[in-house]
Amino acid sequence: xTEVTQTPKHLVMGMTNKKSLKCEQHMGHRAMYWYKQKxxxxxxxxxxxxxEKLSINESVPSRFSPxxxxxxxxxxxxxxxxxEDSALYLCASSQQSRSRGRKETQYFGPGTRLLVL
Amino acid sequence: xxxxTQPPSMDCAEGRAANLPCNHSTISGNxxxxxxxxxxxxxxxxxxxxxxxxxxxxxASLIITEDRKSSTLILPHATLxxxxxxxxxVDSGGYQKVTFGIGxxxxxxx
Numbered sequence: 254x255t256e257v258t259q260t261p262k263h264l265v266m267g268m269t270n271k272k273s274l275k276c277e278q279h280m281g282h283r284a285m286y287w288y289k290q291k292x293x294x295x296x297x298x299x300x301x302x303x304x305e306k307l308s309i310n311e312s313v314p315s316r317f318s319p320x321x322x323x324x325x326x327x328x329x330x331x332x333x334x335x336x337e338d339s340a341l342y343l344c345a346s347s348q349q350s351r352s353r354g355r356k357e358t359q360y361f362g363p364g365t366r367l368l369v370l
Numbered sequence: 371x372x373x374x375t376q377p378p379s380m381d382c383a384e385g386r387a388a389n390l391p392c393n394h395s396t397i398s399g400n401x402x403x404x405x406x407x408x409x410x411x412x413x414x415x416x417x418x419x420x421x422x423x424x425x426x427x428x429x430a431s432l433i434i435t436e437d438r439k440s441s442t443l444i445l446p447h448a449t450l451x452x453x454x455x456x457x458x459x460v461d462s463g464g465y466q467k468v469t470f471g472i473g474x475x476x477x478x479x480x
Contacts, residue, residue: 257413284466295457295470296414309466343413347466358404359468361413 257362259344265368268334274365276327276344283349284308284357285327287319290341290364302327303349334369341366374458379475382452388445390474392458395439403434404468405443407454414457414470417443448478 257278266272276285284303288296301309302321316338318330327344341364347357375393382388394403405417418425418432420441425432431444445452457473 286466295455295472296408298467298469301466303466341411345413357466358416358419359406359414360416363413364411366411 257344257346257360259342259362259365261365262363263366263368265370266331266334267370268336270334271330271332273331274329274342274344274367276329276362277325278346278360279325280346280360281324281348282346282360283324284347285321286345286347286359287317287327287329288343288345288361290343292340296343300329331367334367336369339367339369374460374471376456376458376471376474378472379477381477381479382445382448384450384478384480385447388448388452388476388478390443390445390456390458390476391440392443393440394458394460397438397460399438401460403432403438403441404459405430405432406457406459406470407452408457408473409451409454417456448476450478450480452476453478 260275286301287299289299290296298311299313300319305321305324316333320328343364344362345359347359402419402421404419406414407417408414418427418430420432420434434441455473455475457470459468
């Protein structure tokens with residue numbers, strides 16, 4: 254199973270709502286990632302979890318709150334978002350081999366397309 | 371961080387080989403070259419990676435020059451399904467940080 258699943262596929266929310274994006278993988282990967290992708294732009298890294306601990310936060314605003322409840326699940330909690338946060342949110346996972354200098358192959362989910370009104 | 375330069379767009383006739391170039395003149399000795407692609411409205415998909423030697427898998431071939439300052443991704447027989455944005459990635463920002471550039475938008479034409 255080389256699949257990363259994300260739910261929901263689409264989400265529309267108001268600026269006062271609280272919602273969560275979910276990501277799941279069953280490949281035994283110990284690193285999981287959140288990316289944000291605006292239209293016609295490349296994906297931008299937001300967060301990295303390594304062995305269920307947050308290892309990278311790319312100065313993401315606190316209205317985005319990641320959570321990794323176990324090695325297979327990754328959530329992104331959303332609160333008080335702005336219209337400019339509308340984007341495709343991508344989850345990815347990788348094996349976490351700890352090999353320095355060598356990039357880990359990342360497996361991406363299909364994304365959640367978020368619209369903030 | 372090592373940076374990459376790719377042409378913003380390319381066309382390729384269906385059935386022909388698509389050769390996508392990438393310049394990475396500041397690559398360090400232990401950095402790999404990775405290629406991903408993103409078909410419209412989908413998540414990026416890993417294609418291939420290499421360090422020094424040429425690599426081939428079921429999707430593509432990767433040719434890396436001897437000085438490692440550039441590489442070419444080859445799709446031997448492009449199909450319409452290969453229409454996508456192709457990202458060449460060489461990044462010294464840590465083994466977990468993948469920095470996507472603008473990529474090359476490949477259009478396969480019938």
